[in-house]
Structure formats: structure tokens, C-alpha cells
Amino acid sequence: MKAIPVIDLFAGPGGLAEGFSSLSRNGKRYYQVRLSIEMDAQARETLKLRAFLRQFPINELPEDYYHFLSGSISLEKLYSNFSGEHRLADQEAWQATLGKTQENEVDERIRSGIAGEKNWVLIGGPPCQAYSLVGRSRVGGIQDGDHRVHLYKEYLRIIAVHRPAVFVMENVKGLLSAKVNGEKIFDNILADLSDPATVFPLNPCPGYRIYSLVREAVRSDSDYLIKSELYGVPQRRHRVILLGIREDINVQPRQLVQKESVSLRSVISDLPKIRSSIYRAFSGSTEHLVEGKIKKKRNYVNLEDSYSLWKQHVSRYADELAELLPDSFRQNSIFPSDRGAEYLQGKSELSATHPLHHWYSDSRLSGSLNHQSRGHLSSDLKRYLFSALYTRKFGKFPRMADYRAYGDDLLPDHSNAESGKFNDRFRVQLAGEPATTITSHISKDGHYFIHYDPLQCRSLTVREAARIQTFPDNYFFCGSRTQQFHQVGNAVPPYLAFQIAEIVSSVLEKNKS
CATH class of the missing domain: 3.40.50.150 (Vaccinia Virus protein VP39)
Known part of the structure; x- marks a missing residue:
């Protein structure tokens, strides 16, 4: 033929x-x-x-x-x-x-x-x-x-x-x-x-x-x-x-021909658990007069990432959000220490009974590609943790009013944060359902693509986004992580x-x- x-x-x-x-x-x-x-x-x-x-x-x-x-x-x-x-x-x-x-x-x-x-x-x-x-x-x-x-x-x-x-x-x-x-x-x-x-x-x-x-x-x-x-x-x-x-x-x-629904959890839960990194902290904002208009400048302090620093922040945030914590979180709060890599050693593949096992899997692949976490603001770590915990407890991602209810520091420092225009600014992906649309915006930040697992406290990786888009596991994306995200977001599944x-x-x- x-x-x-x-x-x-x-x-x-x-x-x-x-x-x-x-x-x-x-x-x-x-x-x-x-x-x-x-x-x-x-x-x-x-x-x-x-x-x-x-x-x-x-x-x-x-x-x-x-x-x-x-x-x-x-x-x-x-x-x-x-x-x-x-x-x-x-x-x-x-x-x-x-x-x-x-x-x-x-x-x-x-x-x-x-x-x-x-x-x-x-x-x-x-x-x-x-x-x-x-x-x-x-x-x-x-x-x-x-x-x-x-x-x-x-x-x-x-x-x-x-x-x-x-x-x-x-x-x-x-x-x-x-x-x-x-x-x-x-x-x-x-x-x-x-x-x-x-x-x-x-x-x-x-x-x-x-x-x-x-x-x-x-x-x-x-x-x-x-x-x-x-x-x-x-x-x-x-x-x-x-x-x-x-x-x-x-x-x-x-x-x-329509097929059975495939949940997010079923296509990313087998991937290695990794943590986010922490690279700077918000230290307040100042107002300046620029060309006759008052503009706000946000100030930050650079941080040197380490597992101990990351865990210290996440543990403190967990204590501050204690009413949302399930018993399993306190009993099994073993945080992942690895941030991932472009090639993370260790076999990872869907269950052989999964309807897409044959589509993703490569038996000769002994690691996960493009599976490295982003760095986040320390304040965003708390928002990500809150979002994941709230979603796990209530079955829906929180709106800005919910952030306000659990602490003023959960609101981002934006004048329009509570305008209603950005109610879904921080969106946890629901584990038991198909994910929301992966778009090229994922290359800018991960706020719309927060992992459902609070112990990982991060946004999705390129590999997780690629799984959602149904790219096979041996499909390697070239370029920087930002460029990889952009490629995945623009693709047809x-x-x-x-x-x-x-x-x-x-x-x-x-x-x-």
C-alpha cells in the first residue's frame, strides 16, 4: 500500500x-x-x-x-x-x-x-x-x-x-x-x-x-x-x-463516535509527584506618579529555593488553613522533595486497563519527559494550597469571595481582584473530570491550571499538559519551558x-x- x-x-x-x-x-x-x-x-x-x-x-x-x-x-x-x-x-x-x-x-x-x-x-x-x-x-x-x-x-x-x-x-x-x-x-x-x-x-x-x-x-x-x-x-x-x-x-x-469520559486524574496521577519551587516573595506595593497618572509598583524580595524553605512555607500555610485540611492530609503529609526535570528517571505509565494506555505508552521509555515544575511566588503557594484544599472539600474551585472569606492575604494585589472579571483567576483542575481547555496562556503562568493535589502545591507541568492534550509519552518538546507550554497549548489533541x-x-x- x-x-x-x-x-x-x-x-x-x-x-x-x-x-x-x-x-x-x-x-x-x-x-x-x-x-x-x-x-x-x-x-x-x-x-x-x-x-x-x-x-x-x-x-x-x-x-x-x-x-x-x-x-x-x-x-x-x-x-x-x-x-x-x-x-x-x-x-x-x-x-x-x-x-x-x-x-x-x-x-x-x-x-x-x-x-x-x-x-x-x-x-x-x-x-x-x-x-x-x-x-x-x-x-x-x-x-x-x-x-x-x-x-x-x-x-x-x-x-x-x-x-x-x-x-x-x-x-x-x-x-x-x-x-x-x-x-x-x-x-x-x-x-x-x-x-x-x-x-x-x-x-x-x-x-x-x-x-x-x-x-x-x-x-x-x-x-x-x-x-x-x-x-x-x-x-x-x-x-x-x-x-x-x-x-x-x-x-x-x-x-x-462518542467515547467514555476520561478524567484528569486517570491520565496524570501515575506521573512522579513533584513540588513547585519558590523564587521570590511579595513585599508590598508603592504608588508613583507617571505621566500624570498614579501607577502601582509591586515590590518583591528574591528567595533562594530549597526544599526546607518550600516545606516551611507550605506547612505554615497548611496550619493557617487548618479548617480545610482533611485528616488524610495530616496523617500522610509527606511532601515531595523533587522539582522534576526534562527527563525524570523512573517508569511511569497508565494502567493497562486505561482506554488510552496504548496511545500514551512506550514500553522502552524509562522516565518522564518535560516534567519539571515552575517557580512560584510565596503568596501564590498559599493560594494554590488553598485552592486545592477548598476544591477537594467542596467539589468546586473557589471564587474571589471565597479567597476573601479565608484571609485577606489570599487575594492578589490587584485593584480589580474583586470586580467579578477574574473570579476564576486561580482555577484548580477537578481530578474526577476532564480538564479545562489547555491554551497558550499556560505559557504565561499556571494560575488557571493548578494541580488538584495539595501536597504538590503547584501548577501543571508541560508533561501533564501534554497528557491532557493526548501527546504520547515519548513526544519530546524542544525549547524553553515557556516555549514548550506555548506549543502544547496551541496544538490539536x-x-x-x-x-x-x-x-x-x-x-x-x-x-x-
Whole structure:
């Protein structure tokens, strides 16, 4: 069987590509990712590393990859040991900016990738910040000059020029309600994708039928919205995903099949328990007159982290929050002393009975990747501890009024702390439910992603966020921890992408018969 070519646009760290490339038939990959285009340098490094691994047969990764993960050899040494595979991966993962990189260069790369094949697949999603409901509220609506609004036309141009058999386009929920100059963007996008030649008349492109992946007959725009938690992803991630099929392919696709709910606890509780670190303390604020306006300056004292200092703070905070402490906390209050690492030695994998065990696990992996905690303010440690204890006792995360009720020092030093706008500023993830949406904001701070275990008293790690996003355990993220968080938050859950890839494969196979 000849693998179906896949081109991945706005690829991020490769969530969609991972899902598609994981589908196999008779032990061989059904799809072959030929080109991934990504503008961010560190995300591209993550893409290249995963592309390198796809040069090897399924379940036959080289031993040197595990030596790299454990720190025994460098990434450069790994690549030099397999120069041919590295060269192919370097060609596949291309750092370029659609809309700025010359179109003829983009087109040449795509032509080379699909190599004349008519039945190939285009995947990806234009940058979504402009459509984000949160982003729009911050800037007072979408601005007509925001280039991110129209980046989908770069995706559309590639459809018009190269005519894939099938395309999968992903974006945020806010796309459904976004408007520019009073017109709904989504209506225009559906019309353009159905007939790309109306936007690019110089390209005699066929039309496309646009399908929902969750409903056979579309009744409203919301039928294009996929709620990931309904399909085995341990996360309430709601995204618009469009499936386009070229009009000459007379196949009606099937829809995603709902699966049992997967809780947060079930996908991260096996990971090594680690503590946060403590790096500075809030020492008060002062007001200054700046350009005629009074501005507040917050002052901090730097601290040198140590386990004893961290434990001293957390133990004191626990005493101050005694009424929330369960008996088990006092009886078993063995705090973890390790802060984690990029590679934390020790076997860790889901139970063999877990529905996603096969998806995450790698029997040759003997440690946890990208599992290192953040440093926090000493005052945030108390807020994290309070949030986790409160949530454990009452089954819901606290609001700002609850912080006030348990102590003025639990409120952050912000004038709008009790305005109602930031009631969920500190959010504990509920252990027995799917997590809330992992977003790129996790790269800025962990306040929305507090671990449910009060003994760890911290926000989630990159690996925990990656588990929530359903990245396999041997998926290594390159770059700084902030860059890793950003990559994970921007990705499509690979396990959801895998299910979509199965639907696309059935379309292509029915078209052959």
C-alpha cells in the first residue's frame, strides 16, 4: 500500500500530523506527512524531531533516541548518527511564514511533497488569536486590519492551487461568532472553501463539500463544533473543525463516535509527584506618579529555593488553613522533595486497563519527559494550597469571595481582584473530570491550571499538559519551558486527530472502490 501524502499548514508542534501519522494498516503508516510548515523556530524543532522519528518503522525507534531523552547524548549527536533520516526530517519540517514567504517557494515545496498524487490530504488551522473570544474582548472586537483574520486565505489559496482530495481545517470556537464590519466571518469562510475559485479565479479549482464531523445533516453553525471530551480526550476543548471533500469524490463521510469520559486524574496521577519551587516573595506595593497618572509598583524580595524553605512555607500555610485540611492530609503529609526535570528517571505509565494506555505508552521509555515544575511566588503557594484544599472539600474551585472569606492575604494585589472579571483567576483542575481547555496562556503562568493535589502545591507541568492534550509519552518538546507550554497549548489533541484521520481514510478507500 502506498502511503497517502499529507501537507500540514500552521503546524505548531504537530498535533494534527501526529494523529494522522499514527494510523496504520498491516503495520505500515497509512499516511505520510510530506511537509509541515510552521513559523515558530522552537515549534519547528519539535516538528523536526518528530519527523525524524517517523523515518523509522512503527515501534522501531533507534536506541539512540532514548539515549538522547535521558541526556546520554545530544540532539546533534542523535541526528549525526542517522544523517539520512535527519536530512529527510529537515526537509519535511520547514520554518516559513505563510503570507510572507514567497508563494512560488511554498508551491514548489508542496508540489515536491505530493509528487503528482491527486488523492492527498491538507491539514492545519490558521492562527486563531483574532477569533478567540477572550482575545476579541481585550481589544474591543476584531479589527479589519488584523492580518490573522484573513490568514485562512493562505490555506484557501493552497487548496485552489493544489486541489487536495480532502482537507481538515481547525480553529477556535470564537470563529463561529466572529464578525468584521458586521459580517460573519464563518459564513464567508464556508462559502470560500466550498468554491475556492471565487477568491482565486486564475486557478480552475473544483468545488468542495464541507461536512461536520459530529452531525450528518448540518442544522446550524454549532454542528461544526467538536467537543473533545466526548471523544476520549481528557479535556473540555471545543474547536471548530471542517472536513472538506473535493466534489469529484462522491463519498458521504461518517461522523466521530462518542467515547467514555476520561478524567484528569486517570491520565496524570501515575506521573512522579513533584513540588513547585519558590523564587521570590511579595513585599508590598508603592504608588508613583507617571505621566500624570498614579501607577502601582509591586515590590518583591528574591528567595533562594530549597526544599526546607518550600516545606516551611507550605506547612505554615497548611496550619493557617487548618479548617480545610482533611485528616488524610495530616496523617500522610509527606511532601515531595523533587522539582522534576526534562527527563525524570523512573517508569511511569497508565494502567493497562486505561482506554488510552496504548496511545500514551512506550514500553522502552524509562522516565518522564518535560516534567519539571515552575517557580512560584510565596503568596501564590498559599493560594494554590488553598485552592486545592477548598476544591477537594467542596467539589468546586473557589471564587474571589471565597479567597476573601479565608484571609485577606489570599487575594492578589490587584485593584480589580474583586470586580467579578477574574473570579476564576486561580482555577484548580477537578481530578474526577476532564480538564479545562489547555491554551497558550499556560505559557504565561499556571494560575488557571493548578494541580488538584495539595501536597504538590503547584501548577501543571508541560508533561501533564501534554497528557491532557493526548501527546504520547515519548513526544519530546524542544525549547524553553515557556516555549514548550506555548506549543502544547496551541496544538490539536493528537488522539482526536487520529479519529479524524480514520474518517478521512474511509473516504479515500470508498473513493477507490
